[in-house]
Amino acid sequence: METGENKPNIFIKSKNFNTAHSEQHILSIVVSYYEFTFTIIDEKTKKHMFFKSFQFKSNDRKKNIKQIKKIIESEEVLKLDYVKSYTIFKEFQSTLVPQELYDNENKNEYYKFNFGVENNIMTDQVVSQNLIVLYSVASDLKNLLQSLLPNSIFLSQESILIEKYPKKNTFTAHAYFSKKNLNLTVFDKDKLIFNNQFIYFNEEDILFFVLFCFEQLKISNTDIILKLYGDISNGDSKHKILFDYIKNVEFGKRNIKTDLSIEFNQISDHNFFELFSLDI
Numbered sequence: 001m002e003t004g005e006n007k008p009n010i011f012i013k014s015k016n017f018n019t020a021h022s023e024q025h026i027l028s029i030v031v032s033y034y035e036f037t038f039t040i041i042d043e044k045t046k047k048h049m050f051f052k053s054f055q056f057k058s059n060d061r062k063k064n065i066k067q068i069k070k071i072i073e074s075e076e077v078l079k080l081d082y083v084k085s086y087t088i089f090k091e092f093q094s095t096l097v098p099q100e101l102y103d104n105e106n107k108n109e110y111y112k113f114n115f116g117v118e119n120n121i122m123t124d125q126v127v128s129q130n131l132i133v134l135y136s137v138a139s140d141l142k143n144l145l146q147s148l149l150p151n152s153i154f155l156s157q158e159s160i161l162i163e164k165y166p167k168k169n170t171f172t173a174h175a176y177f178s179k180k181n182l183n184l185t186v187f188d189k190d191k192l193i194f195n196n197q198f199i200y201f202n203e204e205d206i207l208f209f210v211l212f213c214f215e216q217l218k219i220s221n222t223d224i225i226l227k228l229y230g231d232i233s234n235g236d237s238k239h240k241i242l243f244d245y246i247k248n249v250e251f252g253k254r255n256i257k258t259d260l261s262i263e264f265n266q267i268s269d270h271n272f273f274e275l276f277s278l279d280i
Contacts, residue, residue, distance in 0.1 A: 006070060010053040014261040017049040022080035025049070026280050029152065030272070031145065032090040033061045034179040036068050039275055043083050046280070047259040050077060053272070055179075065141050072148045085152040087145055088274055089122075091178045094135035094158045096195060099125070102132045110134055124159035129192045133159045157274050161185060162192060164255040164277040165227075171219050174252065175210065176273065177230040177238065182206055184213055186224075193217060203241045210242065221245065227252035229270045 040050040186194035
């Protein structure tokens, strides 16, 4: 029985899910200091069969890492053998480097220029934009996941968002909200022109970051579409303040090539974008 902090915020299980078929399934995980979410997909049907999301109230990172350890050790489905396994790191510092300028021997220097010294640098590729994503995950969390999920392929949330956000024949901004961070990405048609992550404390911070970004890019807030994802709901304070100041605001939808069982209808289209949009 799951009790207390070990109880998921969302739990969905398809009536057709069978652990005996795990070697025909794909495991995809999203992890941050404040979240552990995973879904299991049938490789043949491309249908999501099982889903759990744990959201941590505590701001104590070490405490939350211990909680992640407890979840992985207690969830029997995470101990099964899968045909593929992915772990997506969310809300971690990252920077982008044009692929033609990138030298892997200098990755620590690229990262240091933006965030200071860090030896634990990982990389992803954004093929459509010819970019390399450099990101860092604290060694205690990375080592834990490598120990408990040794066959999982590590990915950055950033690379999936940039690759999978829908592009339009105009300026489009995508705002992804996490517990503490706003990730803001702007395209001119299909070309990435801005990407950054901001720490916010209130709705006024959010509005300032968005409008300041548009101002620096010399884009009128009446000439751009702003799409919303993640920890934001229709009519909440974050949505209201953006809706009051920006002409075209709408909730984003999954860029999904897999199928969701009917039980997944309880999850809004703009939630868990990176998890449901991952190419498998």
